[in-house]
Structures are given as C-alpha cells and as structure tokens.
Amino acid sequence: MQNRNSFKPVATNLPVLLPIAETAKRNALLERHEGTFRLNLTRSHLIGLIGIFLVLGGTAEAATPAGMIGPFEAIFKWMGFLLWGPEGTLKGFSLNLIISFFSMLVGTVAGVTLGLMQVSLLAPVRSGSWFVTQFFRNSPWLVLLFTIMFLFPYEIDLGFVVIPVPDWIKAVIGFSLPVMANISEVVRGAVRSLPSGQWESAESLAFNRRQTMWMIILPQCVKRMIPPWINWYCILAMATPLCSIMGVEEAVSFTTQALNAEGDRPELIPVFYSFLMIIFFVYTYPIARWSIRLEKKFAVKT
Amino acid sequence: MLDAIAPFFKDLYATTGYNFIIFYEEYEYDRFIEAIGTTINLILASLIFSLVVGIVGAWAQGTKYTVLRYCIAGYIQFFRNTPPFVQILFFYFVLGNFVPSYDAGGYQESIIGNFGWAVISLGFFAGSFNVEIFRSGIEAVPESTKEAAEALGYTRLQSYIHIVFPLAFRVCLPSLNNNLVNLLKTTTLAYGIAVPEMMYTANQIWSDNVNVPEMMIILFLFYVGMVALLVWGMHKWEKNMKIPGYG
C-alpha cells in the first residue's frame, strides 16, 4: 500500500497545477537556500544602460547653461578621478574592486572553514557554526558594516609595532562577514547534496573521516560550489558602494565630490550616476556570464 | 512600560557601565519606539507598494502591446541587476529634483519626502521580483481548471477570487516570502537618505550618548530578531497552505 506521504502527482494531461508551479517552488527553495537569486546579466542590459546614459547625457547637454561644460565633457574630465582617484593612489572605482577582492578572499577562507564545521561530527561545533552562519546571513549588510567600522580599532598595537587600520580595511572586514556566512551555506549545501552512498562506500573501504572528506567528498563538491560562489562575488562587487556612507573614498563618494566640484548642477547628476552604473556593470557582466557558462558545463558532465 | 524596566537599566549602568539609555530615559525611549514604528511603516509601505507594482506588472506582461511588454521587461531587468543602494540614491537625488516642491514656511520642501522616496525605490525594487512571481503563479493554473469553474456557473470574477487566486497564491507564496525577508534587510539602505528608521536613529542615539556597543547590540537583536520571526512565520504559513498530496 503506497505511503500517502510519498505520493507523487501522476503525469497526466489533466494536471492539478502546471509544471511551472514545480519550477517556481524549486526556484524559491533554491533561492532560500543559497540566500539570493542568481544574477543574469545579458548584453541587452549593457545596451540599455548605455542607451539611458546617452539619453540622459543628451538632455543634459541641451539643458546646459551657456558657459558651463556639458555633461559628456564633465564625464571625460572626471573619468580618471572616478576610476582610480588622484594621481599615485588607488581609490575610486579601483578601491571598490580592491575591497571586493579582499573581502571575497577573507570571506571564502572563513566561509569554507565555517561550512566544514557545520558538517562536523561534533555536535557543539556543528551548532556553534550553524548559529554563527545564520546570524551573519540574516543581518543586513549595512548594519554589519557599521558595526565593524565603529567598533574596530583604528590601529592595532602589537607592542613592538603599531599597525594602522585604514577605513578600507575595516570595510573589507565588514563585507567579509556576510560573505563568510553565505559561502558557509554554499559549502554545507554542496556537501549534503552528495548521495549518502558515497559516504557509505568510503566507510566500507575503511577510509577515515578526514580521508573521506578531503579525497572523496570535497573534490566532488568543488564543481557545485563554483557558480554560487561567483554569483556572490558579483553581488559583493555591486554592494561595495555601501561603504561610501562611511566615508571610504570609493567610486560613489568620489562621484558626489565631482558633482560638488561642478556646482551640483541637477542635469549632471543623472549622467554621472548612470556612468557609475555602467562601469559597475561592465565589470560584473563578464564574470556573471562566465559563471552561467560554467554552470552549464558542469551540469552536462555529471 | 518604561517605568517598569527603567530602574533595572539604570542600575545596570551604575554597576557595570553598560549604558542602555533607551530603556531608562524618556527622550531616548521615545526616539527608539518611534524608530521601530518608522521601520515597520517603511517595510509595510514598501511591501504594499511592491505588491501593487507586481500585480500591475504581471497583468501588463500579458498585454498584446509589445512596447508595453518591453518596457516591463526592461524595468524588471534594471531593478534586479543593479544594486539597490544606487537605486535609492538615484530616486532621491535624481528624480527628487524633478518633483515639484511647495513652500514650507521659508524653504522649499518636496512633496515627496525622503521616506516617500525610500518607499517608492524599495517598492520598485521588490516589485520587480514580484512581477515574475505573480506571472508564474497565474500561469501555473491550467486553462482547464478555469473552464471547469466557468462550467459550474462561476463568473470570471468569481472564478478568479475563489479558484484561480487561491491556487496561484499557494504557488507564489515561497518566493514572496523570500522577497519579504530580502526587503526587510534592504530597508536599512534608507539610512543613506536620512530616513529616521532604526539604523539612522541608533546612529543618532549613540552619537549623543557615546554608547556605541550597546546600541549595536540592540540594532543586531532588532534585525536578526525580526528576520528570525519572519522566517518562522513564513514556515508556519507555508505549512498551513500546503496542498495535501501535492509536492
């Protein structure tokens, strides 16, 4: 007698709900598990953004009072400053990228560790790491950023040397916390997605837990972890402007400064902001597409 | 309420130095309660706005005018794939310039204040996800079910209310819940345009009273607590709404 709980809808041409319901549910659960949706950037986005930029620029050009520089000229004038800050420094958009690299690095290392702790055999390790993961996953990024920027000391005194901690390093730490939590979930999900038969056959061959993890389970997980990992990098890169609130000298705060220098003219504001969006997009677009390509490649092989 | 807990926290401050001033001083307490109210208002208002946007968008996506369809598609892609922080700034600083203002006693005040812009921006942000969610919900109900309803004598409106909507809603619910939790976390961005919600007020309180760690703890408890509450509520609701024997 079939167990009622294992009833599956029979495939007929008279469905209760169409297959799209199943897809919607699967996507919702996947999103909930991964913590976010997958970015799906396409060429038409880029074209759209450039289009908006040109339209806004065009109208701003028309609205420019006589004697002042037009928007396109202004962009050209300020572009170097926005992209890499004053001569000899790496600020502006480059700082956004630097922050994103380091946050991702720290977040990945910490996240993988935390994720492995979540599948540990020791109950306190498991619960502790689960709690930490959930805590940092569910906190708004801005709150975490604030906490670190305010509470982290501005220099670390090691006795024989005093290390200054500049703002952008605090931002790196602030961003790495939610990244760590999300990567931890990615790792845990990947490990749990392997069939239990793999664990059992490894056990039957007398592999101990450490060997099983490192030689059998984790190598198979790496492939599954890469697309969500790249997705998180894209989201992180797009989130780095948050630290402009704290005064870190990156692209958004430089844009504000540039606009101030140009007299805060209202017609320039949309042009500068859409330029900002274009440079962020141009950076994340190839990365996001690469991730989608990788996912397709991995899906076919297994 | 304040009178009941005030002595404990005053004591705490005196003995340990942990300054939870919001719990023993009336002014700060009022500010704190107001901030909770503003945050909840912000969330509810953005939520309702996003639902409206989602419904309108989902309906518009089914229209025969290609231009409208492309507009909706463009809108969705724009809001999904750009950072919400930049969206809020864009709405407030850019569009805010084009909105008429009125004379509020000597200075010009825009008719849409920063709270309004935050609601609009967050509403459009969450709404862009809702359009797709509602679309999949509507499409999940088969034609034959709608026909069966009509054959039983339901009018179109009645069949939508009694049959199509309940089914579509159950399909949408998990995604809507995800969206809601995301929205809650995104409301903190309203700080960037000085909306006096929780983060902004906490910042003000600790600037005035120099009790940063204590306020940080409160801030965390607030947000993590609310998210936990929401997630728990979501699970219960989804479990209630499950169609037995299906899925």
Add this chain to the structure above:
Amino acid sequence: MNNVATDTNWTPDQPMVSIREVHKSFGDLEVLKGVSMDIMKGECICIIGPSGSGKSTLIRCVNALNDIQSGSILVEGQEVNDPELDKLELRKKVGMVFQQYNLFPHKSALENIMMAPVNVLKQDEKEVEERARMLIKKVRLEGKENSYPGELSGGQQQRVAIARSLAMTPDVMLFDEVTAALDPETVKEVLVTIQDLAEEGMTCILVTHEMGFAREVANHIYFTDRGVIVEDGSPANFFDDAKDPRTKEFLSQIL
C-alpha cells in the same frame, strides 16, 4: 589501539562470521528479531526473502554500517557489537558491494580501485597499480582502466565496484542486492564475476533475488521474512523440498 587483527583464539575451523540472536530496531520498528547463522570460511551463502524482511539490514550490521541493539556478530572471532571496536580495521577485512555501485565519479576506474589500498593500507603505489590492473582483467574490463564511472554502463560500474572491494584483500565479501539496479542483460556479467570469486574460495554473503544464481552457486540458503530466518538449507533441499508454508508461498510467487 584496539587491533582487530584476527583474534588469536580464532582458527579457520571456526565460523568466519558468526551471527547470534541479533536484534535491530530503527526507532520503534524492530527489523531483526533474533537472527542467527554461521558462515564457514570459503562458503558462499545467499539470503533471500521479500522486501522489508531485514536482509540488507543484516549484512550492513556485519560491516558495522548499522549498529545492533542486542546479540552478537563475530567476524574472525572479533565482536562487532563492541563499542570499542575499531571500525576501520574491521572494514579492512570485510568488503562490501552496494546496489547503487557508489563509485567515486571524479576518479577513473583504475584510480577507484587503487585509492583505498594506497591511502588506507599505505601500500606501495606501484604494487597496488599492478594488482589493480590484474583485478580489472579478472572482472573482464580490460581497456576500461582510464574510463570514468560516468562513461561506464551499470554492469561495468558494478564490476569495478567489486574489483575495488577486492583490492583491499578482504576475508569476507558482502553483496547487497548488487544486481537489482541492472538491466537483465548486464546482470549475467556481474553474476559470473561473483561466481568466479566463490569458486576461488572467497567467503561470500549475498543478499539477492537471483534464484538461479543461488541454486547454482550457493552452499547454503537462508530465507528471511519479517525479521526472522524462516528456513534454511542447502540449495537442493531448499528449492525442491521447502518445509515451511511461508517459504513455499514465497518460492511459488517468484519461480
């Protein structure tokens, strides 16, 4: 360290695997209700019975993949139901092949076979490779050494799985319904491999539905139903002259 090398009191004239009054429950559900059997060295025994009768659970207990609530299982004199048991040492002596093959998909067939002896037994890689190639030949898969599990058929994967367990030179081999997931055409190639093993003198315990195989190759057959051994006997006695009505009913359904 608890060295589960052969208990010094065990001699080959005693049973290789001795199962005594084993009870096993999953929560409230009792799956094994007092099962006993002795398997001598070199014997090939088959356990048959309807689904849910506890056969797979039983052989998984021999390997310590499941624990038992009461009773005793002795493998070469070593008690399996011992909290101090070094499971890894036990599994060096007891090999297991699963219904779902469970090969490691990210390693080639040869690597799958070589991994355990090299990393667990710490044997020399060159020797292990030679032995692995011999095993591949033995299971009739020459030419497939460098293929990945994803490129092999079900029957081929199962044979690699058998070779993988054999590479550990176990004393006992357990087979858990190893042909149940295969097409009828490929079932034969796997059964022939197991038959060769049995004829070479390997102690085998099989849980199987393949009655023809059991009749031809087994030394002894056990019929389990609802957690107890209902009847057992040599193939001739069992198939032609079953005594218990439950056995007769089961046999009439499948033969």
